[in-house]
Structures are given as structure tokens and as C-alpha cells.
Amino acid sequence: MCFATKPTFMLVPRYDSPGDYHMVDQLPNLGREKEMLDAMGMSSIDDLFADIPEAVRMTEELPLPPPQSEEEIISDARRLLGANVALGDRVNFLGAGLNRNYVPASVFQLVTRGEFLTSYTPYQPEVSQGMLQAMWEFQTLISELVGLEVANLSVYDGSTAAAEALTCAVRVHNRKAEQKDTVYVSELVPPSRRSVIHNYTQGGGIEVKTLRHNSDGTLDLNSLSQAAGSCGIYVEQPNPLGILDGGLTRVKEIIGENTAFVVGVAPVSLGVIEAPGNYNADIVVGEGQALGSPITYGGPLYGIFACTKTYLRQMPGRIVGRSIDVDGKEAFCLTLSTREQHIRRHRATSNICTNETLIALMGAMHMSLLGPEGLAKLAQRNMAACQLAKQKLSEISTIAIPHRNNSHFNEFVVELPGSAAECIAYLDTQGLIGGFDLSAWYPERKNWLLVSFSDQTKATEIELLAAHLAVWSTSLVQGVRA
Amino acid sequence: MSHLFEHEGADGKGYSQPDPVAPVDNLQIPSSLVRAKLPRWPRLSEPEMVRHYTWLSTRNFGIDTGFYPLGSCTMKHNPRINEVIAQLPGIADIHPLQPDHQIQGTLAIFHEMQDMLGICAGMDAVTLQPVAGAQGEFTAIRCIQEYFRGRGELGRTKVIVPDSAHGTNPASAAMAGFEIIEIPSREDGRIDLDALRAVVGDDTAAMMITNPSTLGVFEPEIAQAADIVHEAGGQMYYDGANFNAILGRTSPGLMGFDAVHYNLHKTFSQPHGGGGPGSGPIGVKSHLAKFLPGPVVKRRPILAGDQLTSVNKEWWYHWHQPENSIGKVQQWHGNSGAVVRCWAYYRRYGRELKTMSEHAVLNANYLRHKIIEEAEKIGVRHLFADGAPVDVVKHEFTISMAPMKEECGIGAMDIAKGLLDMGYMAPTVYFPLIVPECMMVEPTETESKETLDEFAKKFVEVLQEDPEVLHNAPVTTKVRRVDEVYAARNLTLSYPFDE
Incomplete structure (x- = not known):
């Protein structure tokens, strides 16, 4: 404890460690409490809360960690959020109504x-x-x-x-x-x-x-x-x-x-x-x-x-x-x-x-940046990726595309020879976020995988998905036959 | 060029895009669905677009622009580190359907936020799903509704709100199907316990109330009110709009409430963004926990086989569906970006959140005192009246312009417009409805003493202004007084391309 370097804080005896001063950059009147209370003829912050009946007053300090500086907060945020798998870290086919379009x-x-x-x-x-x-x-x-x-x-x-x-x-x-x-x-x-x-x-x-x-x-x-x-x-x-x-x-x-x-x-x-x-x-x-x-x-x-x-x-x-x-x-x-x-x-x-x-x-x-033709092109890019994927995946004999004769935007259903949940787990091990297990929406559809494509989907990524789906489904079908 | 739609550049202006991954001349589109005519959107290059929106921004007033004493809205400074954190790919670029093992960091933050909010309000369980205060109210009232249905108490069809309540309270309860019983406040603006006793009964589902009240005054008899409602078998709901006043000094739990919503965009500094996004988590006592919208985050000790990361060395975080959940109020997990910003905000204060509230209350009382003092100096105090006869207020206070209206025909709106000419955002006007010609002032804890001193002086200067000048105000703003009646009578809700 060293008040010599921060004399103004002596007015607020609760702050007993330098770590507690971190909100000083957020509260302009920290350390000026006495001056302001004096102007009002009050002697302490408690006077401002005298109207709260004793029976409902909080008597203990909040059981929370001590204040942090901006640098410590960003460091913690980077550590915590950095442990997540961001969509951009992987090859992603998860959409289900939310699409990872490029925003300028x-x-x-x-x-x-x-x-x-x-x-x-x-x-x-x-x-x-x-x-x-x-x-x-x-x-x-x-x-x-x-x-x-x-x-x-x-x-x-x-x-x-x-x-x-x-x-x-x-x-x-x-x-x-x-x-x-x-x-x-x-x-x-x-x-x-x-x-x-x-x-x-x-x-x-x-x-x-x-x-x-x-x-x-x-x-x-x-x-x-x-x-x-x-x-x-x-x-x-x-x-x-x-x-x-x-x-x-x-x-x-x-x-x-x-x-x-x-x-x-x-x-x-x-x-x-x-x-x-x-x-x-x-x-x-x-x-x-x-x-x-x-x-x-x-x-x-x-x-x-x-x-x-x-x-x-x-x-x-x-x-x-x-x-x-x-x-x-x-x-x-x-x-x-x-x-x-x-x-x-x-x-x-x-x-x-x-x-x-x-x-x-x-x-x-x-x-505003897209303009009419930009919107059309964005839509075409989304649709073209979806259509290319449908074409590539329909070449795999061990999976089916139940609605293949329909027109699709962004996503379509793949019917697998086994559970979609297991397929997604397999694709996860291969570095792919493989899509959405539709049994979460339609419990009877255990083998339906919803795969999504956006303007960010590359042709090589579609090839990769097709290759992995072929390997997984073929091994499953052969396993069943064996 | 002031209108976006006057930018009629060449086809395809805007940002350049890569070509599609496959030819687009044979896109399979059902013939009935081929778009015949593209939207009449403008065509701007990036420099034009940047200039348009920058120009618009110069015609808008934010906290960054100047003092924003808008009562009930808690317009505190929005720390910029929160914006940086919300753009990290670990939150901006993750999907709500990713499996738990890919998002342990987010779940850890959510878990900490649930705990922190529960601690601050004295509640046992928290959901972060509601995306705004009003949705939080609706969610909590739905939980209370299912609680009574579960107990077979189907006759509890009424929700009591004081006449000073925020409009969202009755609107949210009505949306859930309740009948609204409005009770009058006492002359001094406080809750009228006799009026409450007169309306509670076995048809009471809940009472919705905020404390401090919308007059900025702490209700000293809140525990008695809670007893009255509880004895009648009803539930107490705390509107958290004014939570910024009491954090660490008391809590809704201590006051006897069963459920509470938090406005993260007020108390925890999520920027208001011109009207949103907000975030309105709710906290409940244990008897309501199993009805919360799902899922909520839980944690358990690490087991063999868990995929460890730098986050979860001790705990495994996972989504959990409450047993009798009311279901969903937003399709995913709420406004997660706002939750992460507010996590960064709370980390700044930690156990010193109490200091935040103390300074909010200090600033409000100081400003109220200074306004009265400045007015007395020049003998114009008769031009306004205190909104509430109390020694201290909490985070905000109300002023009635009724005396001035009577004396010289100047109302709260005229003063508000006069303050705009002084370079301030106006206080909230005409709310709460129970204070005639009301101005509601909330300085927040992030304003300096100098700003408050200056505002008090300017406020009194405005009071002394020639009535004609005030009727005419504002004159220094980008446009002068806007005709709201004209807007409603000549509805033009989009750009008139044919004009």
C-alpha cells in the first residue's frame, strides 16, 4: 500500500491496493468525492445512500475479482476467445440460416x-x-x-x-x-x-x-x-x-x-x-x-x-x-x-x-456499396458455390442428395449412409466444420446433413468436402457390407 | 449530394468481388422466381460511400459528441477496448451451432457473466438470451406464467404496474397475455402501499416495478411492497433499467424480488448504437430457474477424454437445457457480441462495481444541487419544481417545468430545444407521466465535475431565455424544430423515386 504516490485516493479508504485503481481512467471524479460532497453539505458517500433501509442494504463487498487494467482485459480476452475455433480457422460448411459473407x-x-x-x-x-x-x-x-x-x-x-x-x-x-x-x-x-x-x-x-x-x-x-x-x-x-x-x-x-x-x-x-x-x-x-x-x-x-x-x-x-x-x-x-x-x-x-x-x-x-448489380453478383456467387457443391457431391455414389432436382440457395441436404453427428465428428478431426446435423431439428432425420456454401466458399474447399465425404461414407458402406 | 439515392453511378460500382466459383449462365432458378427487376439501390464507389456516411455521422449527436443527460437511458461512456474485443474472431466469427468443444472460451465468458450478474442482483440463475430490456421483461413474465401454470394456479391473470412504470412493462406483460392493473403513485411519487393492498389477490401473478423509481428516488417501502405481493401469492419483478444506481449497495434479491432483467446497454456500457443492439439478460430466484429460456451455460469438472484448451484446464463448459424451459425468445444465444463487450466492462471494475454506482449517484445529486444553487443565485428557482420531495436522489432526478409553463408558456420541450442550442443532448422529456412538464436528468458516473458545473449554469441560462427565443429553438442545429405532425400526415417512409 503506497498512498504517497496517489494521495487523492486517501478519501476513499476502501481502495487498499494499487490494483483497485484501474477504473481511474473511467471515472473522472474519482478522488474528488469530498469536494463534491462538501458542496452539497454531505460528509460521506454513505449519506447518498441513507435512503436505502438498513434491512435491504448489501453489507458485504461483491465477491468478484479485483479491477483489471485495459491491458489485462485484452490479454484475458485474447486467451479465452483465442481458444475458440473460429469459422475462418477451418474450412466451414455450417450455415443453417446464418452465412459467413464478406463484409467490406x-x-x-x-x-x-x-x-x-x-x-x-x-x-x-x-x-x-x-x-x-x-x-x-x-x-x-x-x-x-x-x-x-x-x-x-x-x-x-x-x-x-x-x-x-x-x-x-x-x-x-x-x-x-x-x-x-x-x-x-x-x-x-x-x-x-x-x-x-x-x-x-x-x-x-x-x-x-x-x-x-x-x-x-x-x-x-x-x-x-x-x-x-x-x-x-x-x-x-x-x-x-x-x-x-x-x-x-x-x-x-x-x-x-x-x-x-x-x-x-x-x-x-x-x-x-x-x-x-x-x-x-x-x-x-x-x-x-x-x-x-x-x-x-x-x-x-x-x-x-x-x-x-x-x-x-x-x-x-x-x-x-x-x-x-x-x-x-x-x-x-x-x-x-x-x-x-x-x-x-x-x-x-x-x-x-x-x-x-x-x-x-x-x-x-x-x-450501398453493393448497388443493384453488386447484389446480383453476390447472390450469383452464393448460388454458384451451392450449385457446384451439389454437382460434386452428387458424383459420390455412397451419399444421396434427396432434393437434388430442386433449386437451392446457400444450402442443401445430404443423406448419409450413417449418422450425421458421426460424420460431423469425423470431418472435425479432418479440420472441417462439416455442416449441421438436421436431427436436431427433425429427430427422425438422423442421417441428414445440411451443408452450406457462401460467397466465401472456394472451389478447392468443395473438392475437399467431397473427398472427405466420399472417404467417410465409403468406409461406412464397406464396413456394413463386410 | 445529400441523398444516398441520388448516387446513380455506372453499373457495378461499389466494392469489387471475385468471380463466382462456377459459371452462372445456367443457375437453376424456377422460372417463376427469376427476379425481373433489380432493386433501385444507389451506385456508389467506396470514396462516395465513406463520405456519405461520414457526412451523416456529423449530423448526429452521441456521448462522444457531448454531455448526454438522457434520463432512464444511462448514457455513460462506452470504453473502446470493448469494441476491439467484440471484433476478435473468437466471438465475431463463430457460429451458434458449433459444438461445445470448439467454443470453450465463449462459454467460459458466458458462465462468468451469468455468475457475475447473479451475484450483483442477488439472483440464483441467469440467462443471457434476451436481446433487449423489453425482451427481458417479457421473458421473465413468461417464466412466472409457466411457474403458475405448473402449480395449477391458472387464475393468476393480472400483472400490477405503478403508473410511473416504463411503457415496456405493461406492453411486455400484455404480450404474454396478462391483464394490466395500473396503480396510482402517491403524491410524492412513491409507491402507494394502500393502493397495492387494494388490488392484490389470488388473481395476482406479479408486480413489475423499478427501484429506484422512474423519478430517480429509492422506494423505502419496497420490502413491504414485496411482502404484500408475496402474501397474496404473487411474484415480484424488478425492472433493471435503473440498476446503475444501486449496484453493490443493495440488490433486487435483498429487496425481495423473484426475477430481474438487466439492461447491459445501460449498466454495463454496451453502446446504444442509435437504438440498439442491446442485451437484456434476466436473473431469477431458484424456484423460477427451471423455466428459463434455454439453453444456459453450466460447467463440470474436467473428465478424461475432454478436449483441453488453454481455457478449460479445470472446468468443462457446456450448454444445458433447463427442465421446464419456456423455450426460446431469440433463435440463438442472444446478443453474444454485447455480452462479451459487457464482460470486458465488468472486468474493468470487478468488485469495485459499487464505486461505479456511487459515482453515478454522486454525480446526479451534485448536478441536482448545482442546478438549484445556480437558480437561487439569480432568483429564478420558482421557474421549476423538484420532481420529488427528497433529500437525496439516486442516479437521476426529475424537474417539473409546470411553474414555468404557467408563468410564461415555456414547457419542458422548449427547454429541451434550448439545451440543444447550448450544445447538449436534452434530458428525457414528458416521462414519467406522473410529473407534469417533466425533465428527467441522468448524468452518469462518467461525466466530470466541470461538465456538471457548466451544465448547471447553462441550464439556468436557458430558463432565463426570452420565451420567444425558446419557442424558436433550436437555431444552431443542422435542422430546426422538426414538424412531427407533418411527418405523420404526409407519410413518406422511403425515398420517393418518382418525385
């Missing part, structure tokens, strides 16, 4: 500008025009991408976007619906997304029924007519098996005007695939991540939410509108706030307050 360096550089990073929700528009305009532009980029009139400035992720879309559909359609409080969701939607949908819909007493798919993975349009008269249906394009389903263009005519057609999209695919708004989707949602954001262990991401004007006043989340200031100059502000919790309280369209603005901003920056 300028996006990361710009998004850390403090004026964006350290601002709050733009409640004071006069000093928040930058973020407001950026989000208004984001809304435009998304509207154009999905082919719908209105987009908000993000919800949490693709799963909550889907859930919010379904509750929104019920609010809009329930009065006229023949099947009250009922929505339909594709049976392929993974349990994790379905669980989010359940949590968001159960409170409103909404029943979630299931839409069947054909054996080739496409939506069963014959049984779809049962959903007519419900409040809405949710399907994905590409679907969770990576299939691009042309049949979805006929959905709206089957379910009818008063049932919301909600489509979950992979946004990059829309560089080559028709915007769902153009085949009469009412609400388009999706996981925005592939545009602008790293995967970051599944969050933060951003959920896309776009719709026709029919749903505008029942949609969740923040919306920026263009306006004018008192001089008649163009200006932007949050609008339609009367839908929201801070005004409407328990009658709000959603409880969402904090959203994913900064990640949406990264999305806007990425989209």
Missing part, C-alpha cells in the same frame, strides 16, 4: 464512429438527423429489396420478425377471419424459430397450425387451402432445407385476400430471386445478418420487417418518416409512434423498444 472493411470502420455508436434512439430529431436519415435510407433499401411499400428500421432478428409478423397478421385480419386467432407455419421451420413464435403468440391465445411439405421439400399446395380464412401463414424462401420453391408464387391466390402471406427470406438471395412483394407477399421478414454483419455467435443480428400499407398501423418497431423543419427544409423524425409502448403502453403493437439500429446501419452501408 469500410463498413466496420464507419460504424464505429462515435456519433453513430454512442447515440441513443433519435428522440431529439434536430441533433439526430444522421441516424434518422440513415434509417430512412435503410427502410428504402429494404423496401426495394423485398418489393413492399413499407419497412421498419429493424427488429431483433429473423425469428422475432417472423413471430411479430404473425401477431401483426392476427391484429389486422382477425375480425374478418373465418379461423379466428389462427395462423399456419411451415412444418420445416426449425424448432428454435418455432419456439420464439410460440412464446410471442401464446399470450394472445393464437393457435399455430402446421403447413405440410411434399417429399421433395416444396410446400404442399393441395393442403394449403385449409389455411384460407385463417389470419396468416408463414413460409420461408429459401426454405430451411435451402430449397427455392417456385410454388410460393401461387400461395396468395390459394389463401385469399384476408389471410396474410408472410415470407421469411435470405436477403442476399433476392439478387437473383424475385422479390416476394412481386408474388403478392403481404409481409416479408428475414434475418438481415448476411448483409452487413458478422455471425457473432448468433447475435447481434437484425430482423427485416416489411409490409404493405394494409399492415402499417399494426406493425411493430420504429419507423422514420420524412418531414420538414420550421424553415421548410427537409428533415427526418420518428413517426407513427402511437403504435409503440412508450405511448400506447399495454395496447402497443409490440413491446419492442431497443432494436438493432446499429447492425441495420451496417446493413445499409453494405447494401
Whole structure:
């Protein structure tokens, strides 16, 4: 203990080791407590907490480690996070809805500008025009991408976007619906997304029924007519098996005007695939991540939410509108706030307050750099990698591609001669993150491996996957025969 | 060029991409799905894009720009080391479906965060999955709902919230299917125990409350409130928005709460990012633990055959599904990037997190004192009223502009706009609803005494400003007062390409 070198800290006797001074670079008034307390006529910090009754006071110190300096923290972070296997360390075929697209360096550089990073929700528009305009532009980029009139400035992720879309559909359609409080969701939607949908819909007493798919993975349009008269249906394009389903263009005519057609999209695919708004989707949602954001262990991401004007006043989340200031100059502000919790309280369209603005901003920056043709090329690169892989893997006689005659984006299913879990474990030993074991989603599909390809996938990596799958499956088949 | 969509460069401008790995002239796309027309996105080169967003950033105010006393939002400094750590490939470039043995480092950090948050709030179990405060509220209320369903207490359909509560409280409980009972606060803004007694019963599921209250005042009778709710068989829910005021001095557990959410983007410095991302973990007492959304991180001693790394020499970290989990509220494991940033933040303070709260409270009281003092010096104190009749506040305080509104027609919004002209972000206005013409001021612990002194002076200067000037304010900002009614009446929610 050496107070001689740090005399100001003598005011705070609790600090008894130099190690405890590390937050000195975070607290400007550390060591000036007495001066400030004197000004208020108080004698100690305890006076400031005298209003907390003794019975509920914490009497022990927090049983936590001592403070650390920045250098020690980064060192610990590097040690801990460095022990992880990053996707970039390996040859990676794991996607399942999250894709490791390249995000240009300028996006990361710009998004850390403090004026964006350290601002709050733009409640004071006069000093928040930058973020407001950026989000208004984001809304435009998304509207154009999905082919719908209105987009908000993000919800949490693709799963909550889907859930919010379904509750929104019920609010809009329930009065006229023949099947009250009922929505339909594709049976392929993974349990994790379905669980989010359940949590968001159960409170409103909404029943979630299931839409069947054909054996080739496409939506069963014959049984779809049962959903007519419900409040809405949710399907994905590409679907969770990576299939691009042309049949979805006929959905709206089957379910009818008063049932919301909600489509979950992979946004990059829309560089080559028709915007769902153009085949009469009412609400388009999706996981925005592939545009602008790293995967970051599944969050933060951003959920896309776009719709026709029919749903505008029942949609969740923040919306920026263009306006004018008192001089008649163009200006932007949050609008339609009367839908929201801070005004409407328990009658709000959603409880969402904090959203994913900064990640949406990264999305806007990425989209701005891509431009229309850049998006198309990005989509083509993703699709070409997927298609090349399908061709290469279909040459292996010991594995099958059950939906091979369909069109795929980013991913497809490989049917193995043994368990997908064992195959992934084998590929792990060979330095490959081999894909996703679909039995986690569909328990009866023990041998289904979902393999994913993005713009980052190289032809040589596809060759490597094919070679390892051939070795593993052949040894398994021969082992069985022997 | 001020509009992104006015950049109509040549085809294919933007960042250059490698060619596809295979020819694209025979992509298999169902004919009905071929995109007919590309989106009307702009075409910018990198220099144009960088300049556009840099220009936008100069039209935005952040904590880095200046003092940001936005009450209830805890706009503290965001340490930059946290951003560096969140970009390390060990977090930015990992996938939530990777097996446990490939992500021991992340799981170790998550486990430490669960423990730390539990300790700070006096809770027994924590999930990091909810991605925002409101989602944390919703998640905890769902756990409470399943708890009562499990006990067969299906008649507990009501959630009690004070009229001073954040709007998310009633909105979250309503989303879970509860009926909301709003109880009035006492005249002094505190919880009215008689009003609470009058509404609790065997239909009470929970009470949602924040402490310190939204007036920045500690509720001294919080333990009694908890007793009233518990005796009626209900659960106590702590809205952690104001947790920055009390860390290390008291805890929701000590006050008698059963569940709590944390706003990592308030208390633990995750940057607000203009509206998100946040992170809203929840902590619960043991009786609610088995309902938490899954999975949560657990650890066990190392066994033979475990793949050891530099992280797990003693413990093996793994995901674990709670027994009666409500399921998922976000598809993956929450906003992991935010959790890692906040881990770096908490490591800075460690057991001295208490000092952080002490300084937050010190700064709030000092600023409140200085404003009153500066006003008295020149005899204008009658222009505003304290939002709460107490000797000390916690991390924030409220001021009512009702006297000034009455005297010269200047309301809270006029003062707010006047402060913008002084180079400050305005305090929160018109919240809580129970304080007329309310301004809610939260300086946070990361502002210096000089900043607080200066703000107090400027605040009083604004009070003395000619009413006409204030009605006209702001005049120094990039745009002047924005017409929100015009925006709502002339909805233009995207770029009008045809205009």
C-alpha cells in the first residue's frame, strides 16, 4: 500500500491496493468525492445512500475479482476467445440460416464512429438527423429489396420478425377471419424459430397450425387451402432445407385476400430471386445478418420487417418518416409512434423498444456499396458455390442428395449412409466444420446433413468436402457390407 | 449530394468481388422466381460511400459528441477496448451451432457473466438470451406464467404496474397475455402501499416495478411492497433499467424480488448504437430457474477424454437445457457480441462495481444541487419544481417545468430545444407521466465535475431565455424544430423515386 504516490485516493479508504485503481481512467471524479460532497453539505458517500433501509442494504463487498487494467482485459480476452475455433480457422460448411459473407472493411470502420455508436434512439430529431436519415435510407433499401411499400428500421432478428409478423397478421385480419386467432407455419421451420413464435403468440391465445411439405421439400399446395380464412401463414424462401420453391408464387391466390402471406427470406438471395412483394407477399421478414454483419455467435443480428400499407398501423418497431423543419427544409423524425409502448403502453403493437439500429446501419452501408448489380453478383456467387457443391457431391455414389432436382440457395441436404453427428465428428478431426446435423431439428432425420456454401466458399474447399465425404461414407458402406 | 439515392453511378460500382466459383449462365432458378427487376439501390464507389456516411455521422449527436443527460437511458461512456474485443474472431466469427468443444472460451465468458450478474442482483440463475430490456421483461413474465401454470394456479391473470412504470412493462406483460392493473403513485411519487393492498389477490401473478423509481428516488417501502405481493401469492419483478444506481449497495434479491432483467446497454456500457443492439439478460430466484429460456451455460469438472484448451484446464463448459424451459425468445444465444463487450466492462471494475454506482449517484445529486444553487443565485428557482420531495436522489432526478409553463408558456420541450442550442443532448422529456412538464436528468458516473458545473449554469441560462427565443429553438442545429405532425400526415417512409 503506497498512498504517497496517489494521495487523492486517501478519501476513499476502501481502495487498499494499487490494483483497485484501474477504473481511474473511467471515472473522472474519482478522488474528488469530498469536494463534491462538501458542496452539497454531505460528509460521506454513505449519506447518498441513507435512503436505502438498513434491512435491504448489501453489507458485504461483491465477491468478484479485483479491477483489471485495459491491458489485462485484452490479454484475458485474447486467451479465452483465442481458444475458440473460429469459422475462418477451418474450412466451414455450417450455415443453417446464418452465412459467413464478406463484409467490406469500410463498413466496420464507419460504424464505429462515435456519433453513430454512442447515440441513443433519435428522440431529439434536430441533433439526430444522421441516424434518422440513415434509417430512412435503410427502410428504402429494404423496401426495394423485398418489393413492399413499407419497412421498419429493424427488429431483433429473423425469428422475432417472423413471430411479430404473425401477431401483426392476427391484429389486422382477425375480425374478418373465418379461423379466428389462427395462423399456419411451415412444418420445416426449425424448432428454435418455432419456439420464439410460440412464446410471442401464446399470450394472445393464437393457435399455430402446421403447413405440410411434399417429399421433395416444396410446400404442399393441395393442403394449403385449409389455411384460407385463417389470419396468416408463414413460409420461408429459401426454405430451411435451402430449397427455392417456385410454388410460393401461387400461395396468395390459394389463401385469399384476408389471410396474410408472410415470407421469411435470405436477403442476399433476392439478387437473383424475385422479390416476394412481386408474388403478392403481404409481409416479408428475414434475418438481415448476411448483409452487413458478422455471425457473432448468433447475435447481434437484425430482423427485416416489411409490409404493405394494409399492415402499417399494426406493425411493430420504429419507423422514420420524412418531414420538414420550421424553415421548410427537409428533415427526418420518428413517426407513427402511437403504435409503440412508450405511448400506447399495454395496447402497443409490440413491446419492442431497443432494436438493432446499429447492425441495420451496417446493413445499409453494405447494401450501398453493393448497388443493384453488386447484389446480383453476390447472390450469383452464393448460388454458384451451392450449385457446384451439389454437382460434386452428387458424383459420390455412397451419399444421396434427396432434393437434388430442386433449386437451392446457400444450402442443401445430404443423406448419409450413417449418422450425421458421426460424420460431423469425423470431418472435425479432418479440420472441417462439416455442416449441421438436421436431427436436431427433425429427430427422425438422423442421417441428414445440411451443408452450406457462401460467397466465401472456394472451389478447392468443395473438392475437399467431397473427398472427405466420399472417404467417410465409403468406409461406412464397406464396413456394413463386410 | 445529400441523398444516398441520388448516387446513380455506372453499373457495378461499389466494392469489387471475385468471380463466382462456377459459371452462372445456367443457375437453376424456377422460372417463376427469376427476379425481373433489380432493386433501385444507389451506385456508389467506396470514396462516395465513406463520405456519405461520414457526412451523416456529423449530423448526429452521441456521448462522444457531448454531455448526454438522457434520463432512464444511462448514457455513460462506452470504453473502446470493448469494441476491439467484440471484433476478435473468437466471438465475431463463430457460429451458434458449433459444438461445445470448439467454443470453450465463449462459454467460459458466458458462465462468468451469468455468475457475475447473479451475484450483483442477488439472483440464483441467469440467462443471457434476451436481446433487449423489453425482451427481458417479457421473458421473465413468461417464466412466472409457466411457474403458475405448473402449480395449477391458472387464475393468476393480472400483472400490477405503478403508473410511473416504463411503457415496456405493461406492453411486455400484455404480450404474454396478462391483464394490466395500473396503480396510482402517491403524491410524492412513491409507491402507494394502500393502493397495492387494494388490488392484490389470488388473481395476482406479479408486480413489475423499478427501484429506484422512474423519478430517480429509492422506494423505502419496497420490502413491504414485496411482502404484500408475496402474501397474496404473487411474484415480484424488478425492472433493471435503473440498476446503475444501486449496484453493490443493495440488490433486487435483498429487496425481495423473484426475477430481474438487466439492461447491459445501460449498466454495463454496451453502446446504444442509435437504438440498439442491446442485451437484456434476466436473473431469477431458484424456484423460477427451471423455466428459463434455454439453453444456459453450466460447467463440470474436467473428465478424461475432454478436449483441453488453454481455457478449460479445470472446468468443462457446456450448454444445458433447463427442465421446464419456456423455450426460446431469440433463435440463438442472444446478443453474444454485447455480452462479451459487457464482460470486458465488468472486468474493468470487478468488485469495485459499487464505486461505479456511487459515482453515478454522486454525480446526479451534485448536478441536482448545482442546478438549484445556480437558480437561487439569480432568483429564478420558482421557474421549476423538484420532481420529488427528497433529500437525496439516486442516479437521476426529475424537474417539473409546470411553474414555468404557467408563468410564461415555456414547457419542458422548449427547454429541451434550448439545451440543444447550448450544445447538449436534452434530458428525457414528458416521462414519467406522473410529473407534469417533466425533465428527467441522468448524468452518469462518467461525466466530470466541470461538465456538471457548466451544465448547471447553462441550464439556468436557458430558463432565463426570452420565451420567444425558446419557442424558436433550436437555431444552431443542422435542422430546426422538426414538424412531427407533418411527418405523420404526409407519410413518406422511403425515398420517393418518382418525385
